[in-house]
Amino acid sequence: MKITLDSPLDMHLHLREDEMLRNVAPFSAKDFSGAMIMPNLVPPIDNLKRLLQYKADIYDATKGEIFKPYLTAFLKNYTREELLTFKDEIIAIKLYPAGATTNSDGGVEDLSHAADTLKLMEELGIPLSVHGENPKSHVLEREKDFLPTYEQIAKDYPKLKIIMEHITCVDAVKLLDKYDNLYATLTVQHLLITFDDIAGGLLNPHLFCKPIAKTFEDRDALRKLAFSAHPKVMFGSDSAPHPKSSKEGATSAAGCFTTPIALPCLVELFEKFDALDNLQAFISDNAKKIYGINPPEKKVTLEKKSFIVPEIYGDVVPTFAGEEVTWSVVSE
Ligand SMILES: [Zn+2]
Numbered sequence: 001m002k003i004t005l006d007s008p009l010d011m012h013l014h015l016r017e018d019e020m021l022r023n024v025a026p027f028s029a030k031d032f033s034g035a036m037i038m039p040n041l042v043p044p045i046d047n048l049k050r051l052l053q054y055k056a057d058i059y060d061a062t063k064g065e066i067f068k069p070y071l072t073a074f075l076k077n078y079t080r081e082e083l084l085t086f087k088d089e090i091i092a093i094k095l096y097p098a099g100a101t102t103n104s105d106g107g108v109e110d111l112s113h114a115a116d117t118l119k120l121m122e123e124l125g126i127p128l129s130v131h132g133e134n135p136k137s138h139v140l141e142r143e144k145d146f147l148p149t150y151e152q153i154a155k156d157y158p159k160l161k162i163i164m165e166h167i168t169c170v171d172a173v174k175l176l177d178k179y180d181n182l183y184a185t186l187t188v189q190h191l192l193i194t195f196d197d198i199a200g201g202l203l204n205p206h207l208f209c210k211p212i213a214k215t216f217e218d219r220d221a222l223r224k225l226a227f228s229a230h231p232k233v234m235f236g237s238d239s240a241p242h243p244k245s246s247k248e249g250a251t252s253a254a255g256c257f258t259t260p261i262a263l264p265c266l267v268e269l270f271e272k273f274d275a276l277d278n279l280q281a282f283i284s285d286n287a288k289k290i291y292g293i294n295p296p297e298k299k300v301t302l303e304k305k306s307f308i309v310p311e312i313y314g315d316v317v318p319t320f321a322g323e324e325v326t327w328s329v330v331s332e
Pocket of ligand 1: 012014038238240
């Protein structure tokens with residue numbers, strides 16, 4: 001049995017830089033036609049020169065493959081002139097509450113400080129992508145506690161497209177349909193696991209990410225959105241590689257490297273819940289409509305043939321290392 005996906009897209013991806021970029025980017029370029037690349041680097045992506053350099057580095061790391069990187073800039077206060085210099089190079093601007101995740105320290109402390117920029121983005125039609133967690137709340141409540149902020153932005157900037165990235169809780173699912181300008185991405189791990197898989201038995205650092213996976217009720221609400229290919233929802237892996245030494249130690253960095261298993265696991269899951277008919281919309285068509293993009297034409301075929309997830313790629317341990325997935329990517 002085979003299934004062919006048309007121009008699969010990963011609308012939330014961390015590719016890092018330098019050696020890590022060169023190690024992980026080929027996996028995205030093999031399985032996806034394009035991806036939205038996150039800007040939380042040091043220093044952050046926040047000007048034209050840095051955008052162009054990063055784009056060139058990504059093309060360099062993915063040579064020989066059909067793969068379009070859709071870049072994003074880091075949200076800070078930009079003047080109109082600054083925004084206009086790089087508006088055509090980006091697909092969205094990303095908001096990180098300060099301290100929410102990897103390299104978010106330069107993020108926004110108080111949204112009122114970014115009001116002028118948000119107004120400009122609304123006017124210029126630049127979507128706002130948001131890591132929606134309140135870093136001061138309890139780790140399991142951070143997303144829920146951020147929802148009033150989403151509501152406020154949705155109301156204050158009714159023409160601004162707001163993407164609630166990697167949503168993980170049932171309350172975020174409920175909020176999605178309350179405002180026309182709210183959209184969401186879902187990761188593969190949040191469709192598969194709960195907090196139990198991370199910490200219910202032996203601690204599994206390779207399933208640890210932010211926002212952290214939550215309850216069965218939360219996971220089932222996310223699954224419902226994905227399996228029905230809700231038109232405001234798209235796939236965004238949030239694949240976020242760290243070297244093994246940063247994941248396996250006395251402390252563990254947040255982030256799951258899911259790129260190599262994303263498509264096989266999604267096909268397996270959608271098949272199990274009899275939702276394969278909606279996978280194309282979830283993996284590509286919805287994102288094309290939401291962002292108004294036309295990614296390069298690329299067919300990716302998967303076959304029902306088991307795949308044992310390698311223990312390590314370079315120095316990065318993938319999610320579900322050593323486990324069996326029943327589908328494999330067989331061709332472009
Ligand atoms: Zn992310």
